[in-house]
Amino acid sequence: MPSSKILATTFDLHGVYPCPVCRFGKISHMPLMETMYCNFCQEIFTINVEQQQIKMPSRQPPLTWRWNGFNWTEAQLEGVELGWGYLLAAVAFVFFPTILIGIGAYYYPPDAHIPLSWIPYIWTVLTFLLHLAIILWIYIEIYQIPVATYLRAMVRWRSGANN
Numbered sequence: 001m002p003s004s005k006i007l008a009t010t011f012d013l014h015g016v017y018p019c020p021v022c023r024f025g026k027i028s029h030m031p032l033m034e035t036m037y038c039n040f041c042q043e044i045f046t047i048n049v050e051q052q053q054i055k056m057p058s059r060q061p062p063l064t065w066r067w068n069g070f071n072w073t074e075a076q077l078e079g080v081e082l083g084w085g086y087l088l089a090a091v092a093f094v095f096f097p098t099i100l101i102g103i104g105a106y107y108y109p110p111d112a113h114i115p116l117s118w119i120p121y122i123w124t125v126l127t128f129l130l131h132l133a134i135i136l137w138i139y140i141e142i143y144q145i146p147v148a149t150y151l152r153a154m155v156r157w158r159s160g161a162n163n
C-alpha cells in the first residue's frame, strides 16, 4: 500500500491516533478485534478502514469521526444533520420570548414608585438566560458523551487509579 508518511497519513489498524473523545489519550488497535481502544478515557471504537471512520457505539445514535489524514473531523451523530434550520430555531427560541417580555417591560413599565418595579427587567434577563441555558443543555445532551467521558477520565487520572 503506498503511503506518504511525511504529510497525510491514512487511517489503518496498525497506527496510533489521537483520541477524538478526550483529545488526550491515544487510540490503538485491540488485538483480535475490529476495534480500537483509548489508553486514557478507555472508550472503545469500531473501525471502518474503507471509509476512514471510527464509530463510538457506546451511545445511541453512535457518534462517528472521519480521519482526514491529519486529524479527526468534527463528531457526527449517525443519521442526524444539525443544519441551519436547527440553528435558526435555537436563536428564535432564545430571543423571541426575551423580546416579547422586553417589549412588555419597555412599553408598560410599572410605576417606578411601587416596590419591586424592577421585576419586569430582571424577568427579561432571566428569560434570556434560562432559554439560553436550555439550548446549551440540549447541545451538551446531544454531544454529552465526549464531555462526560472527558470529565470522568480526568477524575480517574487525578485520583491515580488509572489501572
Ligand SMILES: [Zn+2]
Pocket (backbone or CB within 6 Å): 019, 020, 021, 022, 023, 024, 025, 026, 038, 039, 040, 041, 042, 043
Ligand atoms: Zn480518549
